[in-house]
Every structure is written in structure tokens, then in C-alpha cells.
Amino acid sequence: MPRVLAVGAHPDDIEMGCGGTLAMHAASGAQVTMLVLTTGQAGPGEVSRRTKEAQDAADKLGARLIIGGLPDGGVTAGYETVQHIEAVIREVDPTIIYTHSEHDSHQDHRATAAATIAAGRQSPTIIHYQSPSSRAFDPCLFIDIEDFLSTKVAALACHVSQVVESSMVDLDQQGINAEYWGRLARCRYAEPFEITRVRLRQGGRKELGVEI
Template sequence: MRSVLAVGAHPDDIELGCGGALSAHRAAGDTVTMLVLTGGQNGPGSCLERRREQERAARVLDAVLVWGRLVDCTVAPDAATVTVVETVLRSVAADIVYVHAPDDSHQDHRAAAAATLAATRHGNRILHYRSPSTTQFNPTMYVDISAHLDRKLDAIACHRTQVDASAMVDPEVVVASARHFGAQARTRYAEAFAPVRFVWDLRPVQSAPSARAAAVAEVTEVAALAGQLPPW
């Protein structure tokens, strides 16, 4: 079981960027924590509305929600923000971290990316996700979310104030983006990520003796049949 931490500057950022991957992590048995740095004070909707929306979305994704208690549009990549991320990172012992891509037109997104990179300087699985305001993004890793797109959309739908008032939170665009990245990944729907670092853990998985014996028997049978076939 892995511990996954997703960092977003505002309510709805994480769902848009990696909500499908987080759903896949939960289905795989991983624990998921969402760190939302600000309350979205300058976006559509009141702080109370946005807080409630984010809480509902976290429940949809079956994730633990942590608030960074910073102020929208004033996030800086300084020691204070780094400490916020570090504190959560250590408390959940996260070994996979998702965060905004650094090339973004929103200053809070850029600051969140920079602060998280500083906080995860000793980590080896850090992935950037794309936001609607991302300006440059060259993904090289994908997560198949074909079985999780509906849950991602349900989580985004929780952010009613944003879906109704912001052109950047459009469910149709979310689906189109997932289909686009799915085509790149050679699957139906996908989310795309740009790794800062990603180290595979290839320790051997212990298989049950009976399963191993069955696999060996199957290979032996196939080899025997192959020897009976003509060489063409």
C-alpha cells in the first residue's frame, strides 16, 4: 500500500488535475491525502461554499482533506509555504506526490509547484499535473482512468460554484482532455503527468506456490504443443 499526497492551490485544482488518478489509487488500496493550500477566497463563491464543496469532493474520492490555510492569490514559494507542505508530507509519510505543473498563468499554481518541489527534495516520486491555466505541458507518464472518469466528474461536480461560474471548469472539456490523453496513452481515457522524478520499485512480488505451479504447467503444455506443430 502506498501513501499518496496531492497538492493543489485552490479547491477544485486537484480534482481537475489528477482526480482520476486518485480514484485509481484508492481502488488499488492506496491511502490518498489532498492538501488544498487556500480557501479560494478570490474565486466565484464564498469561502464557506467552497469549503463545503471541497469537503464533498474529498468524500467522493474517499480521500483525507487537509487545508493549508493560506490566502488565495497570495501564495508565495517561501519557507512558510514549504513548511506547510513538508508538515503534511511527513505526517502521512507520502511516497507519491502530485502537484501543479510549474508553467502556469496563475501565480498560486506556480508557487505551489515550487514550494512542493522544495518540500519533496528528498522524494523520488513527484509528478506534475496539468491545470486549465497551465501554459506548457509535456507529459511522459499516463494513468488509465477509463474506469475512474465518472468518479472524477462526480468530484468536479461537487464544486458547483466553479462549474456554474467559471469557463475554466467545464466538464465537457475534462472529458475531451481525458480522451485526448487516452489516445496518446493508447487507452480510452487517461490523465497525463510530467515526472520530476519517478523511481520504479521493482522488488519481486511473492506469488502463491499453487499459482506458480499452475503457470509452470501451462508453459510446459504450450511448449509441448508447439513441438507437435509443423515449422511454419
């Protein structure tokens, strides 16, 4: 069974990018861990409130949550960030890692992607999700989330300070986005991903929801 690690810069980044996919993994019995590198302290809402929202969202997805203490707006791709992610990788030993795309206009997202690739250089699978600030996003992997779109939306709705009370994210748009990518994937709803690498094992083992 996959051991899944999703790495994001801020609370709600992971849910936005791959919440449906994480819910799918958890429903299949996978161990799912979410590593959020900052508390999002530079954004709206008190840190304690954002932390609780993040925990509530992780609970909706069936994931374990780890929140780091890196500076919001000042995440780098250097030693401190790489070491932070490496420590979690050693603990979780993930078979699949999800993180931001390197093609992103937000500096924290780019740094998180680069640091995750460095920290996960021995990991078999590293996949990159889309953010609202992604640019030149060019997915070649699509995961069917028809059965899990409602769970993704419920998780995002937990982030009241960032979603419900903010104009930055529209919950209604999630279905539209998923339907758009689903059309490209020949299914109803999908999440799109770029790939650093993917290793699929033969012999009936399920990875990424695919049996080969």
C-alpha cells in the same frame, strides 16, 4: 501500498488535474490525502461553501482533505509555504506526491509546484498535473483512468460555485480531454503528467498503478 499526497493551490485544482488518478489509488486501497493550500477566497462563492464543496469532492474520490490558510492569489514558494507542505509530508510520509506543473500562467500554481518540490526534496516520486492555466505542458507519463473518469467528473461536479455555476470549467470537456490524452497513451481515457522524478520498486509492488 502507496501513500499518496496531492497538493493544490485552490479547491478543484487537484480534482481537475489528477482526480481520476486519485480515485484509482483510493480504489486500490492506497491512503490518499489532498492538501489544498488556500480556501480560494478570492474566487466566487463564500469560503464556507467552497470548503464544503471541497470536502464533498474529496469524499467522492476516497481521499482525506486538509485545507491550509494561505492567501488566495498570494501563495509564494518561500518559507511559509514550504514549511506548511513539509508538515503534511512528515505526517503522511507519501510514496507519491502530485502537484501543479511549474509551467503555469497562474502565480499560485507555479509557487505551489516550486514549494512542493522543495518540501519533497527527499520524497521518492514527485509528479505534476495539468491545469487549465498550464502553458508549455509537456507530459511524459500517462495514467489510464478509463474506470475512474466518471468519479473524477462527479468530484468536480461537487464544486458547484467553481464548476457548475462557472464558465471556467466545462464538465463535458473532461471526457474530451481524457480521450485526447488517452489516444497518446494508447488507451481510452488518460490523465497526463510531467515528472520531477519517479522511483518504481521491483518485486511486484504496485506504484502508479503499474506492477513491475
